[in-house]
Amino acid sequence: MTTSSPALILDCDGVLADTERDGHLVAFNQAFAEAGLNIEWGVAQYADLVKIGGGKERMRHYLRTHPEAGVSEADLDETVADLHRRKSLLYVRLVEAGRLPGRPGVRRLIESALDDGWRVAVASTSAERSVEAVLRATVGERTRSRLAGVWAGDIVAAKKPAPDIYLRTLTDLDQDPEMVVVVEDSESGARAAAAAGLRHIVTISSLTADDSFPAAATVVSDLGEPDAPAQYRSGLDVRDVDGTVTVPSLQLILDKADRPWPQ
Incomplete structure (x- = not known):
């Protein structure tokens, strides 16, 4: 029987921590250098590449469209797999070294939601080990143990912007989609x-x-802290008097009858 309990589902990269620029990009470039490849992604270039869901998929796309990198189609799968393993290890080391602090309000909102009886999960198409490392660094072991689960990596065939990871999470949780609020950071x-x-x-x-973000209920700079309010961008302004996104903010979004996207 589908549960009617409310649920908060968060993406990882860019949501729990600003991982893409200061973590993944750094690790990708280091892995390329160690492999002897003449590749160094810049920030602007990577901003376009992150629109491709999944690290392996980004590398495969880049290597196929840049033959000057010297990776043949015959060697592509093996090269991508090797690079991704090394990149993931380098990335986890960055996280464990404390190089990627959690974004404002993330731990506060997760713990408040859990305390108020919400189910909380993480759904990401990044590698599970990387997601777990960021999650534990952001919220700590005790709060991680209270979560309903983490859905990550290659458990679905199609990466974002396909809905597969969210549909899989909803199915495994037996969760009513009408009772879910997601936190994302990218188009x-x-x-x-x-x-x-x-x-x-x-x-x-x-x-x-x-x-x-035409379908977002609200767009803000971050979730905010009492001493560092979130900046409102568009949609519903669900921030409280301190300028933070709270559990009542989530409930307000659920209570809004009309959705901004077509049914």
């Missing part, structure tokens, strides 16, 4: 949430300020 992630029929908040990250 591809927001499109995935919308395609799954889920209300969503967008907290823009360093690489997604210019993305479009």
Whole structure:
């Protein structure tokens, strides 16, 4: 029987921490250098590449469209797999070294939601080990143990902006989609949430300020802290008097009868 308990589902990269620019990009470039490849992605270039869901998929796309990198089609799958394994290890080391602090309000909102009886989960198409490392660094072991689960990696065939990761999470949780609020940071992630029929908040990250979020319930700079209010961008202004996104903010989004995207 589908549960009617409310649920908060968060993406990882760019939501829990600003991982793309300061974590994944750094690790990708280091992995390329160690492999002897003459590749170094810049921030602007990577901002376009992150629109492709999944690290392996980004590398495969880049290597196929840049033959000067010297990776043949015959060697592509093996090269991508090797690079991704090394990149993931380098990335986890960055996280464990404390190089990627959690974004404002993330731990506060997760713990408040759990305390108020919400189910909380993480749904990401990044590698599970990387997601778990960021999650534990952001909320701590005790709070991680209270979560309903983490859905990550290659458990679905199609990465965001396809809705598959959210649909899989809803199925495994036996969760009523009408009782879910998602937190995303990118256009591809927001499109995935919308395609799954889920209300969503967008907290823009360093690489997604210019993305479009037509179906978002609200777009803010981050979730906010009492001493560092979130900046409102568009949609419903669900912030409380301190300028933070709270559990009542989530409930307000659920209570809104008319959705901004077509049914």
